[in-house]
Amino acid sequence: MAQNAKVETELGLKRRARKMNRLLADAYPYAVPELDFENPFELLVATVLSAQTTDVRVNAITPALFARFPDAKAMSQGDRAEIEELIRPTGFYRAKTDSLLGLSAALVERFDGQVPGRLEELVKLPGVGRKTANVVLGNAFGVPGITVDTHFGRLANRFGWTNETDPVKVEFAVGELFEKRDWTMLSHRVVFHGRRVCHARKPACGACVLAKLCPSYGIGEEIPAKAKALLKYELAPGREELLAKMLAGATRRELRAEGYGLDA
Structure with a gap:
């Protein structure tokens, strides 16, 4: 960190992290588990x-x-x-x-x-x-939990939420920043973002909704047009219809059979 860099307080980190979660919620309102299951x-x-x-x-x-x-x-x-x-x-x-x-x-x-x-x-x-x-x-079961896979661990570090690398330590550190009720959906949103935008080798920084809040902005492609070309996922057409079907209880298998793109 540069000598004149602003030091983020614990409260400031929590506020920034929660704002990032809200932006991810707006970007991925359809975030769901990407594994098919019925029970x-x-x-x-x-x-x-x-x-x-x-x-x-x-x-x-x-x-x-x-x-x-x-x-x-x-x-x-x-x-x-x-x-x-x-x-x-x-x-x-x-x-x-x-x-x-x-x-x-x-x-x-x-x-x-x-x-x-x-x-x-x-x-x-x-x-x-x-x-x-x-x-x-x-x-x-609807029991809140933070799922730390490779995507979540990578982004938690890039977002400056924690410097920990051990998955269990990442889980507990990030958990301190958010309300427990938000843990499960936070996990889905971060993983969605990691698979689609914030790639391991070349993040699409110029097409990222978190650009203004991310301390790692600039490690990837910053030019918007070039960054957009790096995106690995676009929301399936008919978002409102998709969300309505999900709220009505349609299963992931049924949605995929109808052509909705839920997979990375």
């Missing part, structure tokens, strides 16, 4: 499968997986070779099969096949850490 078990499995791959790839294979193994009991009794073949496109399929078989068996043995709604119980399941647990709690 807590499907979300848990999909989140485990999403490690080291894209949500798009996971969404492509889960329909067949859940048609064959719709619940924890069925999956715990599944044939390893069959599960491996079904999830192979997601990568690391042997290790992920170990996790799926292990967590399914644990759900049957400890929770009568149901996914628990408490973090301390979720993180004891094979292959489930705090990130996965917070995804499930926030989106399947």
Whole structure:
């Protein structure tokens, strides 16, 4: 930091962070979990499968997986070779099969096949850490949580919200800046922004709604026309119609089947 640079107070940081969240809310009113799921078990499995791959790839294979193994009991009794073949496109399929078989068996043995709604119980399941647990709690149970994936961690640092790099420390540091009720949606908005605008290698700074509030402005392309060309996502046509359908309870699979672009 330059010697004459203005030092941000704790209150100033909190105010700036919350204003950034409001701007992200305006930019991404449609922010949703990008994994397809219909119940807590499907979300848990999909989140485990999403490690080291894209949500798009996971969404492509889960329909067949859940048609064959719709619940924890069925999956715990599944044939390893069959599960491996079904999830192979997601990568690391042997290790992920170990996790799926292990967590399914644990759900049957400890929770009568149901996914628990408490973090301390979720993180004891094979292959489930705090990130996965917070995804499930926030989106399947309505329990607020901050999900620190690579996008969230990167942007939390760029935004100057924290200097921490350990995911758990980032989670707690960022959590101090926001009301607990905002944690889950904050996670979606930041991840949406990281996938679409604030890329790891070349952020589209000149097309960023947070430009005036971001201490990292200028590390990417500043010229608006060139920055816009870097954007990886445009809001699907008919935003109002999309939002109305979501509020009416349409599932992600139904929306994608109708052509709405919810995937990065």
